Each structure stands twice: as C-alpha cells, then as structure tokens.
Amino acid sequence: MKKPVKSWLIAASVASLLAAPVVSQANAEVEKLIKEAANWATWGGDYAGTRYSTLTQINSQTAKSLQPVWTFSTGALRGHEGGPLVVNGTIYIHTGYPHKIYALDQDTQTIKWEYQYSPDQGTDPTQVISVMCCDVVNRGLAYGDGKIFIAQGDATLVALDATTGKQVWRIKNGDPKLGQTNTNAPIVVKDKVITGISGGEFGVRGYIAAYNIKDGSLAWKAYSIGPDDDLKVDPEKTTTWTDGKVAPVGKDSSLKTWQGDQWKIGGGTTWGWYSYDAGLNSIYYGSGNPSTWNPVQRPGDNKWSMTIWSRDVDTGKANWVYQMTPHDEWDYDGINEMTLIDLPLKDANGKEHTKLLTHFDRNGFGYTLDRATGELLVAEKFDKAVNWATHVDLKSGRPQVVSQYSTQAGGEDHNQKGICPSAMGSKNQPPVTFSPKTKLIYIPGNHTCMDYEPFQVEYTAGQPYVGATLNIYPAKVNVKTGQPEEKLHMGSFTAWDPTTGKIAWQFDEPFSLWSGFVSTAGDVVIYGTLEGYLKVRDANTGAELYKFKTPSGIIGNVSTWAHNGKQYVGVLSGLGGWAGVGEAAGLEGATEGLGAVGAYKGLKAHGKLGGVFTVFALPNN
Amino acid sequence: MKHRALPLGLGLLALSLAPSAQAWEGKTFKVCADPNNPPYSDKKGQGYENKIAELLAKELGKKVEYTWFPQRMGFIRNTLRSQDPETEEYKCDVIIGMPTGAELVATTQPYYTSTYALVYAKKRGWDDIESADDLDKLPESRKAKLKIAMYDGSPATTWLLNHKLVDYAVPVRSMTADATVNTAQSLEKDIKDGKLDMAIVWGPIAGYLELHNKGGFEVIPVKSEEGVKFEFPISIGVRIPDKARKEELNKLIEKNASAIQKILKDYRVPLVD
Numbered sequence: 001m002k003k004p005v006k007s008w009l010i011a012a013s014v015a016s017l018l019a020a021p022v023v024s025q026a027n028a029e030v031e032k033l034i035k036e037a038a039n040w041a042t043w044g045g046d047y048a049g050t051r052y053s054t055l056t057q058i059n060s061q062t063a064k065s066l067q068p069v070w071t072f073s074t075g076a077l078r079g080h081e082g083g084p085l086v087v088n089g090t091i092y093i094h095t096g097y098p099h100k101i102y103a104l105d106q107d108t109q110t111i112k113w114e115y116q117y118s119p120d121q122g123t124d125p126t127q128v129i130s131v132m133c134c135d136v137v138n139r140g141l142a143y144g145d146g147k148i149f150i151a152q153g154d155a156t157l158v159a160l161d162a163t164t165g166k167q168v169w170r171i172k173n174g175d176p177k178l179g180q181t182n183t184n185a186p187i188v189v190k191d192k193v194i195t196g197i198s199g200g201e202f203g204v205r206g207y208i209a210a211y212n213i214k215d216g217s218l219a220w221k222a223y224s225i226g227p228d229d230d231l232k233v234d235p236e237k238t239t240t241w242t243d244g245k246v247a248p249v250g251k252d253s254s255l256k257t258w259q260g261d262q263w264k265i266g267g268g269t270t271w272g273w274y275s276y277d278a279g280l281n282s283i284y285y286g287s288g289n290p291s292t293w294n295p296v297q298r299p300g301d302n303k304w305s306m307t308i309w310s311r312d313v314d315t316g317k318a319n320w321v322y323q324m325t326p327h328d329e330w331d332y333d334g335i336n337e338m339t340l341i342d343l344p345l346k347d348a349n350g351k352e353h354t355k356l357l358t359h360f361d362r363n364g365f366g367y368t369l370d371r372a373t374g375e376l377l378v379a380e381k382f383d384k385a386v387n388w389a390t391h392v393d394l395k396s397g398r399p400q401v402v403s404q405y406s407t408q409a410g411g412e413d414h415n416q417k418g419i420c421p422s423a424m425g426s427k428n429q430p431p432v433t434f435s436p437k438t439k440l441i442y443i444p445g446n447h448t449c450m451d452y453e454p455f456q457v458e459y460t461a462g463q464p465y466v467g468a469t470l471n472i473y474p475a476k477v478n479v480k481t482g483q484p485e486e487k488l489h490m491g492s493f494t495a496w497d498p499t500t501g502k503i504a505w506q507f508d509e510p511f512s513l514w515s516g517f518v519s520t521a522g523d524v525v526i527y528g529t530l531e532g533y534l535k536v537r538d539a540n541t542g543a544e545l546y547k548f549k550t551p552s553g554i555i556g557n558v559s560t561w562a563h564n565g566k567q568y569v570g571v572l573s574g575l576g577g578w579a580g581v582g583e584a585a586g587l588e589g590a591t592e593g594l595g596a597v598g599a600y601k602g603l604k605a606h607g608k609l610g611g612v613f614t615v616f617a618l619p620n621n
Numbered sequence: 622m623k624h625r626a627l628p629l630g631l632g633l634l635a636l637s638l639a640p641s642a643q644a645w646e647g648k649t650f651k652v653c654a655d656p657n658n659p660p661y662s663d664k665k666g667q668g669y670e671n672k673i674a675e676l677l678a679k680e681l682g683k684k685v686e687y688t689w690f691p692q693r694m695g696f697i698r699n700t701l702r703s704q705d706p707e708t709e710e711y712k713c714d715v716i717i718g719m720p721t722g723a724e725l726v727a728t729t730q731p732y733y734t735s736t737y738a739l740v741y742a743k744k745r746g747w748d749d750i751e752s753a754d755d756l757d758k759l760p761e762s763r764k765a766k767l768k769i770a771m772y773d774g775s776p777a778t779t780w781l782l783n784h785k786l787v788d789y790a791v792p793v794r795s796m797t798a799d800a801t802v803n804t805a806q807s808l809e810k811d812i813k814d815g816k817l818d819m820a821i822v823w824g825p826i827a828g829y830l831e832l833h834n835k836g837g838f839e840v841i842p843v844k845s846e847e848g849v850k851f852e853f854p855i856s857i858g859v860r861i862p863d864k865a866r867k868e869e870l871n872k873l874i875e876k877n878a879s880a881i882q883k884i885l886k887d888y889r890v891p892l893v894d
C-alpha cells in the first residue's frame with residue numbers, strides 16, 4: 001500500500017460514519033455482506049467461490065411453484081455473461097462492452113442510477129471490439145468500500161460510487177492497442193481490487209494486478225510467464241507439485257521452458273475468476289494457454305501457462321503453482337474458477353487434508369489440491385469422453401498424453417479426429433457450485449469433441465498461413481462410462497464428489513451449459529441453458545423441479561438473494577459469447593462439424609439476441 | 622464423415638432461393654475492407670485491393686461502397702456477415718483479398734499467388750545474404766547479432782525453428798492490436814528504429830517496404846520446405862451461399878487478368894506462377 005496508513009484510517013472511519021457497518025478494511029465489510037444471505041455480494045456468492053446460499057424458502061418441495069415476478073431489459077444485444085450482485089437491497093446488473101450498469105431498486109423495480117460507458121480520449125470502441133476474441137462479454141461487477149467496480153472491455157478499471165453511480169476513479173489496467181482487454185469480474189480483497197487481463201490472441205503476456213481500492217494506484221502486478229521477478233516467484237520458497245511432493249520451483253522455472261525470447265509473447269492470460277482465503281491470506285486463479293496457437297512453434301512446457309496459482313494477497317508473491325496442461329496442443333485454456341472447500345480428505349499416504357481447492361479444467365480433469373500447500377490430491381476425468389490423456393499421473397502431476405490425439409504428433413499435415421474434449425473444454429468459464437450439505441460439486445458440462453485439421457488457411461491482418469480448423473460436434477460417448485452412444489446431446493449436468501474424484505450422478509443436457517450454477521440449503525441447484533431456460537434441479541437426485549423459458553439464451557450466472565423476507569432468484573439472459581457467436585466459427589460452410597451446425601440451428605429456433613434480467617420468486621400466499 | 626452431407630444440403634437450399642440475377646442488386650459494389658492496412662487497402666483508396674475493387678466495379682458499371690472495419694478477429698463477423706438491423710441488408714458483399722479456401726467465406730478462383738520473402742535493410746552488414754539459406758551458413762558470431770523478426774503463428778517461425786535460428790530471433794506479434802498501425806507499418810518502423818534488421822514476411826508486405834524505401838531494402842522470396850508452406854493463392858471472398866456472385870466474379874477475374882497483374886506489379890507484389 002502506497003498511501004500513508006494514518007490518512008487511510010481516517011478516510012475509512014469517515015466512510016464508516018456514512019455506511020452502517022464499522023469496518024477496518026473493505027474485506028471485512030464484504031465478508032459481513034457475504035454472511036448475510038440476503039446479499040449476493042461477489043461473483044461466487046462468497047470469497048471461496050462456492051456459489052452456495054443458505055436460503056431455504058425456494059427448496060426441493062416449493063421450487064415447482066416458482067414464477068417470474070419481474071423482468072428488466074438491458075437494452076443491449078450481444079452476449080450477457082456474469083450475473084447480478086445484490087448488496088443492501090440494491091441489485092446491480094451490467095452488459096458487455098460498451099458497458100451499461102444499472103442499479104435497480106427492488107421495491108419499485110426502477111432504475112436508481114445508470115452508468116453508460118464512454119471511451120477515454122484516444123480509445124476507439126471499434127478498435128476495442130476488433131480485438132475482443134469472443135464477442136464483447138463481461139463476467140461481472142465487484143462490490144467493496146461503497147464502490148462498484150468494473151473491468152471494462154477497453155482494459156480500464158472503474159470504481160463507481162455504489163449509491164450514486166458517479167465515477168470515483170478510473171485507471172488503465174492495460175492497453176487495447178496492444179491487444180489487452182478485460183472480460184473478467186474483478187474481486188475486492190482487503191484494501192485492494194484485483195483484476196487480470198485478456199488478449200492471448202495478440203500475444204499478450206498474462207498478469208494479475210492488485211490496485212488500491214481508495215484511489216486505483218497499483219499495489220502489485222505479477223506475470224504468468226517470464227523472469228522470476230516478473231512472476232513474483234521466489235525460486236526457493238515458491239513450490240510446485242513434483243515427484244510426489246511439493247518442492248521449490250528453482251531458478252528461471254518459466255524461462256527454461258521456452259525457446260529464445262518466445263516467452264515475451266507467451267500468453268498465460270488471466271481472464272477467469274479469482275477466489276480468496278482470508279485465513280491463508282491467499283488468492284487463487286488459473287492462467288490461460290500459451291499464446292502462439294501452433295504448438296510446433298513453441299517447444300517446451302511453456303510454464304507457467306495453464307497453471308493454478310496461489311498468491312499472497314498483500315505482496316502478490318507466488319506461494320505455489322501447479323501446471324495442468326504442459327505444452328498445450330488443444331487450447332485447453334486453464335482459467336476456470338477455483339472453488340475453495342473445507343472437507344476432510346485422506347491422501348494415499350494417510351495424511352489428512354481439510355483446506356481444499358477444486359478446479360474443473362477445460363482439459364476435462366477435475367482437480368483437488370491442498371490449497372495451503374499445493375499438494376495434488378485428486379485428478380480425475382469429470383467427463384469420461386475425455387481421451388487426449390489416459391490419466392494424470394499423481395506422482396509427477398503430469399497428464400499422460402495419448403499420441404493419437406496429440407495435434408502435434410501427427411505433424412502439420414495430419415488430421416487428428418475425435419479429440420475429446422473440444423477446444424471449448426469439458427467445462428468452459430461458467431462457474432460450478434459446491435453444497436456443503438450434499439458435499440457435492442455441480443458442474444456445468446460441455447460434452448463435445450473435435451477434429452483438428454491443420455490444413456486450413458488462415459488470414460490475419462493480411463498474412464496467410466496454414467492454421468487449423470476445429471470441427472466441434474457432440475461427443476456421442478456416455479459421460480459416466482465413456483462407452484459410445486448415439487445421443488447427440490452436448491451438455492451435462494454433473495454432480496461430483498471432490499474427495500474421491502467420482503461422478504456421483506449426471507444428467508444429459510441438449511446444449512453445452514454456459515451458465516454459472518447456484519446451490520442452496522433448500523437442496524436445489526439453479527442454472528440457465530443456451531435455449532434460454534432457467535432450470536431448478538433437486539440437489540440430491542438431480543430431478544428437474546422447474547423450468548421457465550426466458551427471452552434469449554442464458555450464458556449468465558444465476559444469483560439468489562432475499563428482500564423483505566422473500567427469496568429471489570435472478571439471471572441475465574442474452575445469447576452471445578463463444579457459445580453464441582456460432583457464425584464466427586464458419587457454421588454456414590460445408591466443412592463444419594454437424595454438432596456445431598446442429599447447435600446453431602437449434603439455438604436459432606429458441607430466440608434472438610437481447611439482454612433481459614428475469615427475477616423469480618414463490619407466489620405470495 | 623458422413624454427416625458432411627447435411628450442411629452441404631443446406632447450402633444448396635439457400636442457393637435455390639437466391640437466383641443469380643439478383644447477385645448484383647443496387648447501384649454499388651459493396652466491399653468489406655480495412656481502413657488502414659497498406660499495401661492492401663486504406664480509406665484513401667491507396668491500396669492495391671482498392672484499385673482492384675475499382676476496376677471490378679467499373680466493369681459492372683457500379684460505384685465502390687466500403688464498409689470499414691479493422692481486419693482482426695471479428696472482421697468477417699462485423700462486415701461480410703453483418704446485417705443492418707433495420708433493413709436486414711448485408712453491410713457488404715465482397716472481400717477483395719482472401720486466401721483461396723479460407724474457411725469463413727467462399728472464395729473465387731485465385732487471381733494471384735505470392736510467397737513469403739526475406740526482407741532486410743541494406744548497409745547493416747547483411748548485404749552478402751543472397752538467399753534465406755545463407756542465414757544457416759553464418760558463423761555463430763554473426764548469428765548472435767541477427768535481429769530477425771519471429772512472428773507468432775507465421776510459417777516463418779517454423780522455418781526459423783527448422784533452421785535453428787529461434788534463439789537469435791526477436792519475437793513480434795503478427796497482428797498489431799492498434800488499428801491505426803498495421804503489420805507492414807510497424808515492421809517498417811521497427812527496422813528504421815534498429816529493433817530489427819530483417820524479417821521473413823508475406824510477399825505484399827515485403828513489396829510495400831521495398832516500394833516505400835527505394836533502394837533501402839533487399840527482398841528475396843523464400844521457398845516452401847518440409848512442414849513450411851510459404852506460397853499461397855489469393856482470391857476474392859463472398860458469403861458461402863452466395864454462389865451466383867462468386868461465378869460472376871470468376872468471369873470478371875478471368876476477363877481482367879492482365880489489368881489485375883499490372884496493379885500487383887505496380888505494388889511490387891512478388892508473384893509466383
């Protein structure tokens with residue numbers, strides 16, 4: 001922290017006179033909000049990212065009587081990812097770039113304030129849109145210290161006064177002219193707001209940055225790839241799982257795994273989600289794929305792309321790292337969320353672990369690690385269609401790659417067919433939920449495979465080269481058994497036991513699930529589908545209890561909260577994102593996979609683009 | 622794969638609904654283009670793709686109308702495939718330069734084939750290089766001084782790997798994210814600033830450097846080799862179901878072949894037969 005502590009304390013105590021809770025640090029306020037189930041104060045409902053609510057009014061008995069009670073149009077097309085925050089009675093929703101934010105009054109269902117993005121001088125929104133890879137989505141807002149934060153598409157980070165919507169500060173987290181953009185939800189931890197960066201397609205070298213919440217000044221910044229100092233890696237103290245134990249990473253752990261200066265455009269962007277453990281004073285997140293698409297061109301493990309990170313909140317120092325997919329050949333971007341759970345787990349040596357981190361990667365493996373030490377405990381397939389690796393060797397921590405499905409092994413002119421999962425992953429970015437009641441994790445599954453055809457000619461900014469075509473289609477393999485089947489479904493609702501690494505039970509969904517889940521003490525799991533349904537399932541059996549068709553496909557995350565003693569569920573619908581810009585994958589062509597064409601056709605029949613916020617509740621009587 | 626029949630069938634259905642007589646409705650020849658991408662196109666009409674667009678429009682008795690968007694990831698989504706929300710009319714109908722067989726569009730017959738070329742600044746100690754393979758023969762002491770660009774995704778990077786030159790290369794991004802600076806311009810600047818001495822780049826970009834810096838650059842076409850394809854034919858791109866338009870463009874290309882060749886030569890585009 002750069003500001004003198006004394007003046008900061010004065011500022012905080014003045015703020016505390018205005019706001020009811022007496023707080024010494026912003027996170028204490030957010031922690032208090034999280035404890036009150038009436039709020040939904042972070043992207044994950046809590047700092048651990050469990051997306052679990054203790055509310056019970058809507059439960060496995062009453063869910064069938066749910067009904068939409070009010071709706072609100074965002075006035076924006078394009079994809080609506082992320083979900084509503086609810087803080088002290090006010091609902092905050094937002095749209096993709098160029099952003100709008102609405103603070104909604106629940107009593108009157110009217111707009112309290114409205115924020116409309118305007119570009120800084122020198123920023124051209126068309127240029128920003130031209131470098132955002134997968135539609136102009138944004139995954140959400142953060143609250144803390146009486147402010148609403150948004151990491152905007154143009155890589156500016158903005159703090160707004162939560163009661164008036166007036167801008168308090170605005171800083172540059174990156175430069176869109178260098179391909180740096182933001183799509184992630186920030187998180188407020190202690191006196192900092194933390195955000196990552198997108199733009200792997202432009203060779204952006206990923207980093208995570210912590211800004212002081214009062215004025216937006218930079219507290220620390222740490223890269224995924226490069227020299228130890230840039231990474232805030234201590235060769236002696238930062239550890240990784242290797243040879244059945246955690247050991248120091250050693251000097252130049254990243255540089256040694258790249259040829260020449262390739263690390264300078266190395267990728268490892270950080271566009272996913274950030275979780276926090278107050279007791280361990282650590283944040284957790286994943287870094288993305290190495291940026292050069294062609295694996296042949298970047299020999300080596302390409303560390304620390306595709307990696308789970310634990311960092312100290314105050315300094316950014318890396319505690320431990322674990323690389324899931326060394327030398328990625330499939331675009332299994334490692335940015336999916338880290339869900340921090342407390343359950344007893346005895347490892348193979350009989351050692352007890354309770355502070356766990358779980359992660360469901362694009363690569364199809366569900367991981368459980370000890371979040372205090374970085375020890376690898378479980379790494380199992382959460383979709384048995386996965387075939388690019390036979391298993392993860394628990395001793396070395398490395399996936400055992402099957403050469404038949406290596407995109408590189410066949411050479412640059414060889415078709416690799418039937419690689420599972422597809423580049424979209426067995427699960428994409430929508431977050432899971434964990435119910436401490438059932439001790440299960442519920443996963444939004446994407447059940448697709450791909451053919452990888454390297455012949456395809458690409459053309460970027462006027463330069464042709466041989467690229468690869470991905471044909472994506474339904475896996476046609478049973479999620480639980482891995483046995484071939486003739487079903488064309490592309491999604492899976494999967495209940496997972498994080499201590500054993502086994503699928504507890506599972507239900508097929510017609511389309512890939514692209515919506516963040518919520519589970520509750522009422523033993524229900526709530527989520528959205530690409531067709532536009534809000535669905536409720538029984539958390540114990542998976543039985544479908546309720547569904548309602550919203551106006552457009554749902555790629556947003558569900559939230560639940562209470563107001564005047566009544567429980568509500570809310571979600572943004574509005575198709576788009578990678579799942580929705582089907583056209584971007586060339587789906588009118590003759591060479592595309594049937595599944596993707598089928599998905600596109602199917603979705604077309606279900607609705608058009610357009611953002612609508614829908615709120616559900618039980619009837620009053 | 623047997624399922625391929627389905628999307629093909631859909632394409633034919635769309636064709637039968639779009640009679641060829643309607644291929645060129647309206648008074649304008651609607652081109653999707655980058656507003657700042659020399660030597661291909663720019664807003665002032667100075668690129669060779671601008672010249673080719675004008676030539677073809679004239680043949681059709683129409684005026685060129687542009688939809689400008691930076692040629693980056695969302696280019697086709699935001700131009701060729703983008704419809705006006707009110708009228709449902711497509712914003713533009715043709716992209717003048719697309720590699721033959723590019724996935725997101727249907728391409729006409731090729732109207733030229735170029736190749737990647739080694740381009741280096743003269744009078745910086747490299748003037749004895751006469752072919753790309755000469756780089757292999759350099760003594761270690763000279764290799765260590767090589768300031769050769771290494772573009773992500775470019776076949777030239779695979780070539781550098783094959784020739785064990787990656788350790789001496791300077792990583793450069795293939796795409797500038799800044800729409801006011803394109804690859805050719807940033808390469809020109811990096812060489813002028815001394816960050817780079819040379820690069821293996823797509824022919825038209827090499828031609829641009831040569832033309833803009835008379836006598837200052839040497840351009841040497843590089844041959845394809847095992848695992849590295851440097852030669853690419855270039856076509857005009859239209860929407861995939863737009864078969865009638867494609868056929869008409871094929872006829873126009875054939876008829877105007879020599880005029881097109883002249884334009885390309887004026888821009889020093891290295892041509893491969």
